[in-house]
Amino acid sequence: MKVWGLTFVPHLVPMIRGMQATLYVDLLDANTEVQSVFAKTYKNEHFITVLxxxxxxxxxxxxxxxxxxxxxxxxxxxxxxxxxxxxxNLVKGASGQAIQNMNLMFGLDERLGLEQIGLTL
Structure with missing residues (x-):
């Protein structure tokens, strides 16, 4: 088993909704092209965008x-x-996550009911 370190830092700021988290990870190989690893890993995940x-x-x-x-x-x-x-945090972190998981459990498209904008932006 490989041993690795991770520091997770959620940020609490005075806003109505939203969460930002910062993670610090010690790379086992500093030459790893992490951008391409993340892009490849999440390229088919509809609700995740790697910037x-x-x-x-x-x-x-x-x-x-x-x-x-x-x-x-x-x-x-x-x-x-x-x-x-x-x-x-009020959608992906709560109700949206529950709907997405329910869709997957029942063999439905995970996006069902989650692509409508539920508030005025």
Missing amino acids: DVGVTPETRSVKGSNFCQIAVQKAPDSNKLIVIAVID
């Missing part, structure tokens, strides 16, 4: 949706990977 290098996810971009935006960046001159993810 281009240098783009920072924003909670306002996922407000009222079941989407998760992810950005990855290697820390300069280290083997530390920084992953930033944002969701609407």
Whole structure:
């Protein structure tokens, strides 16, 4: 079994909805092309968007949706990977997640009932 380290930091800021989390991971191989690993892993996941290098996810971009935006960046001159993810905690983090899981459990399209915008943006 490989041993690895992970630091998870949720950020609490004064806003009505949304959550940003930052994860710090010690890479076993500093030469790993992490952007392509994330892009390949999530390319067929409808509700997950891996952002281009240098783009920072924003909670306002996922407000009222079941989407998760992810950005990855290697820390300069280290083997530390920084992953930033944002969701609407009232949709993806709660009711939307429940609907998506129910759809999967019943063999339905996971997007069913989750692509409508439920609030005024």
